[in-house]
Amino acid sequence: MPGDNVGKPQMVTCTAPVNIAVIKYWGKRNEELILPINSSLSVTLHQDQLKTTTTVASCRSFQEDRIWLNGKEEDVNHPRLQSCLREIRRLARKRRSDGDPSVDVTFLSHKVHICSVNNFPTAAGLASSAAGFACLVYTLAQLYGVEGELSGIARQGSGSACRSMYGGFVQWIMGQRADGKDSVAQQVEPESHWPELRILVLVASAERKPVGSTSGMQTSVETSRLLKHRADSVVPDRLKQMIEAVHKKDFAAFAELTMKDSNQFHATCLDTYPPIFYLNNVSRQVISLVHQYNRHCGETRVAYTFDAGPNAVIYTLQEHLAEFVQVVRHFFPPESNGEKFFKGLPVDHAVLSEELTKDICLEPMPKGISYIISTEAGPGPCVMQDPIQHLLGADALPKKNV
Amino acid sequence: MPGDNVGKPQMVTCTAPVNIAVIKYWGKRNEELILPINSSLSVTLHQDQLKTTTTVASCRSFQEDRIWLNGKEEDVNHPRLQSCLREIRRLARKRRSDGDPSVDVTFLSHKVHICSVNNFPTAAGLASSAAGFACLVYTLAQLYGVEGELSGIARQGSGSACRSMYGGFVQWIMGQRADGKDSVAQQVEPESHWPELRILVLVASAERKPVGSTSGMQTSVETSRLLKHRADSVVPDRLKQMIEAVHKKDFAAFAELTMKDSNQFHATCLDTYPPIFYLNNVSRQVISLVHQYNRHCGETRVAYTFDAGPNAVIYTLQEHLAEFVQVVRHFFPPESNGEKFFKGLPVDHAVLSEELTKDICLEPMPKGISYIISTEAGPGPCVMQDPIQHLLGADALPKKNV
Numbered sequence: 174m175p176g177d178n179v180g181k182p183q184m185v186t187c188t189a190p191v192n193i194a195v196i197k198y199w200g201k202r203n204e205e206l207i208l209p210i211n212s213s214l215s216v217t218l219h220q221d222q223l224k225t226t227t228t229v230a231s232c233r234s235f236q237e238d239r240i241w242l243n244g245k246e247e248d249v250n251h252p253r254l255q256s257c258l259r260e261i262r263r264l265a266r267k268r269r270s271d272g273d274p275s276v277d278v279t280f281l282s283h284k285v286h287i288c289s290v291n292n293f294p295t296a297a298g299l300a301s302s303a304a305g306f307a308c309l310v311y312t313l314a315q316l317y318g319v320e321g322e323l324s325g326i327a328r329q330g331s332g333s334a335c336r337s338m339y340g341g342f343v344q345w346i347m348g349q350r351a352d353g354k355d356s357v358a359q360q361v362e363p364e365s366h367w368p369e370l371r372i373l374v375l376v377a378s379a380e381r382k383p384v385g386s387t388s389g390m391q392t393s394v395e396t397s398r399l400l401k402h403r404a405d406s407v408v409p410d411r412l413k414q415m416i417e418a419v420h421k422k423d424f425a426a427f428a429e430l431t432m433k434d435s436n437q438f439h440a441t442c443l444d445t446y447p448p449i450f451y452l453n454n455v456s457r458q459v460i461s462l463v464h465q466y467n468r469h470c471g472e473t474r475v476a477y478t479f480d481a482g483p484n485a486v487i488y489t490l491q492e493h494l495a496e497f498v499q500v501v502r503h504f505f506p507p508e509s510n511g512e513k514f515f516k517g518l519p520v521d522h523a524v525l526s527e528e529l530t531k532d533i534c535l536e537p538m539p540k541g542i543s544y545i546i547s548t549e550a551g552p553g554p555c556v557m558q559d560p561i562q563h564l565l566g567a568d569a570l571p572k573k574n575v
Numbered sequence: 576m577p578g579d580n581v582g583k584p585q586m587v588t589c590t591a592p593v594n595i596a597v598i599k600y601w602g603k604r605n606e607e608l609i610l611p612i613n614s615s616l617s618v619t620l621h622q623d624q625l626k627t628t629t630t631v632a633s634c635r636s637f638q639e640d641r642i643w644l645n646g647k648e649e650d651v652n653h654p655r656l657q658s659c660l661r662e663i664r665r666l667a668r669k670r671r672s673d674g675d676p677s678v679d680v681t682f683l684s685h686k687v688h689i690c691s692v693n694n695f696p697t698a699a700g701l702a703s704s705a706a707g708f709a710c711l712v713y714t715l716a717q718l719y720g721v722e723g724e725l726s727g728i729a730r731q732g733s734g735s736a737c738r739s740m741y742g743g744f745v746q747w748i749m750g751q752r753a754d755g756k757d758s759v760a761q762q763v764e765p766e767s768h769w770p771e772l773r774i775l776v777l778v779a780s781a782e783r784k785p786v787g788s789t790s791g792m793q794t795s796v797e798t799s800r801l802l803k804h805r806a807d808s809v810v811p812d813r814l815k816q817m818i819e820a821v822h823k824k825d826f827a828a829f830a831e832l833t834m835k836d837s838n839q840f841h842a843t844c845l846d847t848y849p850p851i852f853y854l855n856n857v858s859r860q861v862i863s864l865v866h867q868y869n870r871h872c873g874e875t876r877v878a879y880t881f882d883a884g885p886n887a888v889i890y891t892l893q894e895h896l897a898e899f900v901q902v903v904r905h906f907f908p909p910e911s912n913g914e915k916f917f918k919g920l921p922v923d924h925a926v927l928s929e930e931l932t933k934d935i936c937l938e939p940m941p942k943g944i945s946y947i948i949s950t951e952a953g954p955g956p957c958v959m960q961d962p963i964q965h966l967l968g969a970d971a972l973p974k975k976n977v
Contacts, residue, residue, distance in 0.1 A: 460849075
């Protein structure tokens with residue numbers, strides 16, 4: 174793969190996954206290096222449903238670095254993008270000077286064309302920057318023939334991107350060093366560890382664009398006393414318990430920790446000054462629905478978690494999936510019952526007992542959820558071998574259909 | 576006043592105020608004695624707008640204790656009501672045994688009829704139990720000729736009732752003793768201290784009845800790590816700052832502490848498991864409106880605070896009142912513009928600049944607020960001298976119009 178330095182562009186295409194934290198990251202101790210105030214843990218979602226694809230081309234003849242995101246050319250001078258480019262090239266040079274002859278130093282100075290697309294709408298509110306930066310770093314590493322630990326570079330693109338560098342269950346260890354070298358992601362268990370686990374993304378009909386996470390967490394760090402306490406005193410224990418729950422595949426423990434941590438994150442947003450609200454009426458109805466459903470079942474079968482937006486991500490087990498999807502459909506009657514409402518892994522049909530729907534004291538909220546994506550845990554970034562999958566054409570510009 | 580023990584009922588009528596905390600009480604360390612996990616501070620609202628009136632009659636011939644609340648007879652055996660009756664009689668007996676001959680011990684054993692009404696709708700969601708228990712304890716104390724510290728008894732009816740025993744700015748000192756004897760209210764400043772301060776109650780059109788505060792705070796104490804931290808580490812400093820702001824009449828400091836403390840209380844509700852939500856869409860629009868209005872003005876002119884429900888209580892100064900009322904009217908267009916929407920102390924008309932309404936990025940929310948009550952800080956409980964104000968007739972039953 175590494176450049177044989179001719180006039181024809183070298184091209185690599187890779188894909189990377191979205192991840193959804195169950196122990197949340199909120200707040201940086203170093204803005205520039207993106208070092209968090211606490212460790213976090215996430216589940217990597219399967220790329221069959223949600224992924225970013227990135228092609229990077231490099232050529233001696235390129236005049237300048239360029240980037241296209243979801244079909245639109247963007248400013249390549251974005252500082253975080255530049256951080257990733259600089260760091261991966263620095264790592265490649267270091268490998269070379271450490272004696273790896275496969276790294277071509279001249280090639281590293283060539284300009285690049287980057288083209289990246291998501292297979293899910295931005296409106297899904299799924300931290301697309303995590304998959305995006307993970308994919309960029311992974312693809313550049315392939316291009317430059319760099320192997321080994323790359324999550325520390327992805328982290329400098331977008332904090333949570335470091336967790337998208339691995340499949341399955343991944344922790345981002347906050348680290349202690351001022352230079353951030355020990356702030357990296359680590360796989361806790363692979364995706365094959367818990368095959369029964371299922372994930373639903375409930376895309377809420379959002380009213381307005383919420384406060385961005387970068388500025389939101391900065392204000393939280395500056396103003397919330399509760400956030401500091403959470404990071405220092407609550408998360409360390411909770412993370413240990415979560416890792417244990419994952420190891421043991423103890424769904425009830427996993428689910429309760431997930432819900433508590435989501436709520437605590439949103440509590441620290443409310444303790445921010447001025448306060449930040451990410452949950453809307455739909456989110457609150459989902460929260461209430463999950464608690465009432467679990468109470469009805471007499472056990473914790475379903476968990477919710479919310480990032481910096483109103484969409485719920487639901488964790489459950491295969492055996493309860495069909496019923497819960499039907500419960501969601503009942504309390505959020507969709508506009509149409511067609512396929513538009515339901516995407517992803519197929520789910521069996523289930524019939525709800527009257528007892529169940531009566532026991533849940535909620536008014537149905539029509540059209541509150543615009544669609545559901547059904548998925549599962551999946552692997553980390555992958556290289557696409559077939560050139561047909563390149564997003565850039567022979568002219569190193571985005572193909573027509575991108 | 577104390578009983579001359581004839582066949583005719585002895586009757587006393589008093590009024591007591593509502594209070595609105597600016598440093599919130601949430602969580603008990605002792606459920607039975609109602610001892611809080613942190614000290615709190617409130618402003619007593621003026622009884623011209625919001626008050627409870629209570630008549631207590633006592634007579635040798637009464638067969639049993641009876642109570643009428645807002646025209647409806649209720650169970651007199653409510654444990655907290657019994658606590659107040661028992662404690663006030665115990666105090667009266669103690670005064671007698673301490674040598675005060677004016678206390679008639681026989682009279683203390685007579686049954687009582689209690690009749691209590693609020694001059695504001697329960698729907699206003701203004702902790703009516705605080706005014707109610709303060710009024711009950713104060714009226715019983717008048718009947719039995721007991722003077723001095725009574726807030727510790729009111730506290731045993733409803734925690735925040737102890738703060739309604741004084742006018743102006745009142746702190747409830749949490750105390751340290753296991754028997755609760757040092758958990759009492761104390762006036763920080765009288766109502767005359769800050770005559771420019773104004774208070775608006777914005778009654779939100781509530782969707783449903785929220786979780787009651789007694790069970791809510793119990794769940795919070797059991798499950799919220801953030802609540803414990805708040806009580807132990809945040810409130811003590813914040814209370815000192817608040818008392819200083821009140822002493823200095825520093826509105827900006829008072830307002831910011833008030834908003835931060837309201838938000839932190841609601842944050843701990845969200846950190847409760849399962850989470851508790853008291854704020855609804857209307858509440859969030861009020862919060863956003865206040866922050867945007869203050870930002871537009873370049874200074875903190877208005878503060879919000881929310882108790883265990885969606886209604887906002889607004890603190891501002893006389894000079895800004897008219898404009899802010901107009902701002903509320905603009906962003907929550909009332910159903911009718913008549914008097915029904917606006918109650919209480921009159922407010923001048925103000926015209927909003929286009930610049931102001933444009934600078935506030937909010938969609939108006941028609942009918943989100945059902946009405947506004949305008950008031951100010953006011954005095955503590957009062958005795959009604961005129962027998963015409965008794966709520967019980969000569970037959971010791973509620974008068975027809977009660």
